[in-house]
Amino acid sequence: MIGSHLCERLISTGHEVICVDNLITGRRANLKALLSHPGFHFVQHDVVLELPTFPRLHRVYHLASPASPIGYTRSPIETLRVNSEGTRRLLELAALHRARLLYTSTSEIYGDPLEHPQTEAYRGNVSCTGPRSMYDEAKRYGEALTMAYVRARHVDARIVRIFNTYGPRADADDGRLVGNLITQALTGRAMTIYGDGTQTRSLCYVSDTVEGLIQAMESARARGEVINLGNPDERTVLECARIVRDLIGSTSEFVFMPPAVGDDPKVRCPDIRKGQALLGWGPTVGIREGLTHTIAHFREVLGMGAVRDPQPSTNGTLASHSRRDRTPLRAPARAGDAPTRSS
Numbered sequence: 001m002i003g004s005h006l007c008e009r010l011i012s013t014g015h016e017v018i019c020v021d022n023l024i025t026g027r028r029a030n031l032k033a034l035l036s037h038p039g040f041h042f043v044q045h046d047v048v049l050e051l052p053t054f055p056r057l058h059r060v061y062h063l064a065s066p067a068s069p070i071g072y073t074r075s076p077i078e079t080l081r082v083n084s085e086g087t088r089r090l091l092e093l094a095a096l097h098r099a100r101l102l103y104t105s106t107s108e109i110y111g112d113p114l115e116h117p118q119t120e121a122y123r124g125n126v127s128c129t130g131p132r133s134m135y136d137e138a139k140r141y142g143e144a145l146t147m148a149y150v151r152a153r154h155v156d157a158r159i160v161r162i163f164n165t166y167g168p169r170a171d172a173d174d175g176r177l178v179g180n181l182i183t184q185a186l187t188g189r190a191m192t193i194y195g196d197g198t199q200t201r202s203l204c205y206v207s208d209t210v211e212g213l214i215q216a217m218e219s220a221r222a223r224g225e226v227i228n229l230g231n232p233d234e235r236t237v238l239e240c241a242r243i244v245r246d247l248i249g250s251t252s253e254f255v256f257m258p259p260a261v262g263d264d265p266k267v268r269c270p271d272i273r274k275g276q277a278l279l280g281w282g283p284t285v286g287i288r289e290g291l292t293h294t295i296a297h298f299r300e301v302l303g304m305g306a307v308r309d310p311q312p313s314t315n316g317t318l319a320s321h322s323r324r325d326r327t328p329l330r331a332p333a334r335a336g337d338a339p340t341r342s343s
């Protein structure tokens with residue numbers, strides 16, 4: 001979801017973009033507005049496997065990974081591999097092209113935090129064998145690997161820890177808070193609150209996250225840094241559900257269920273002072289405004305009235321290169337190459 005918005009933003013500012021995605025959790029439909037654009041190239045490929053030969057790349061954005069609890073619970077090994085073996089391939093690619101790389105980590109690396117709000121210096125409270133470990137630990141390893149390439153191979157890489165991001169093209173079926181609540185409220189079904197609803201989340205609208213990704217990528221000062229990207233406007237889950245219900249004008253009831261995946265964090269709120277100081281970045285879209293755009297998108301998807309999608313969005317890994325270097329893409333040396341284990 002986030003990647004489609006990033007691609008559109010990069011294309012709209014004149015970049016050429018190669019988007020690599022195996023569609024394990026992404027959807028080609030998210031790229032509808034981009035596929036016919038001459039500056040956009042889509043390659044369906046698993047980044048764990050040997051990569052195609054690319055023309056000269058200047059930037060590598062690594063967003064490839066299942067991201068929802070349902071997504072990574074369904075594909076635990078793929079999640080571990082894309083953040084370990086996939087991250088290694090992309091770091092090697094960045095080294096080869098002398099390109100900058102941005103690795104998208106997650107607030108989940110803080111686990112169920114004992115420090116609140118979470119600063120980048122907080123080391124987290126994570127179980128390395130728990131029900132979310134395939135995601136949390138994969139991202140922690142991905143961060144460690146990225147830092148190793150910065151220190152040992154002098155790759156110009158940075159890490160961002162994204163906090164809950166929502167917006168148009170969120171998957172209604174992946175169990176994440178916003179898509180879930182909006183589709184249930186729009187279709188008049190009961191709205192599911194996992195837990196007792198007092199757990200907190202800080203929701204960041206996707207255009208703010210995308211702006212933060214680009215600023216972190218373009219800042220030379222962000223090399224070797226870890227930066228939280230999120231909106232510190234912390235709300236309980238129940239409060240988020242009430243806002244959604246209110247904006248939709250729904251009469252749906254709330255039903256309370258145990259969390260779909262264990263180890264659900266009780267609080268989540270980013271400390272974004274580092275991003276503000278280093279990048280001059282901060283979120284600008286309030287929760288009501290962001291949810292209004294997102295509801296409009298879901299109304300359209302559900303055929304409930306044509307409301308113009310405020311912005312488009314894509315998926316996994318993207319590499320961008322300048323329009324001056326328009327060498328065509330070449331297929332991988334050995335297509336269908338067997339998966340390679342990283343040491």
Ligand SMILES: NC(=O)c1ccc[n+]([C@@H]2O[C@H](COP(=O)([O-])OP(=O)(O)OC[C@H]3O[C@@H](n4cnc5c(N)ncnc54)[C@H](O)[C@@H]3O)[C@@H](O)[C@H]2O)c1
Pocket residue numbers: 001002003020021022023024025026027045046047048062063064065066067068071082086104105106107108161162163164165166314315316317
């Ligand atoms: N949305 C959030 O709230 C959030 C929060 C924290 C971190 N993140 C991170 O941001 C990134 C994007 O998240 P999203 O919410 O857009 O999720 P998403 O599932 O919509 O996008 C991830 C994309 O990665 C692709 N992918 C997965 N494994 C791949 C592989 N081996 N090769 C190629 N492509 C692969 C998927 O098909 C999907 O299109 C992820 O890395 C996620 O961990 C997201």
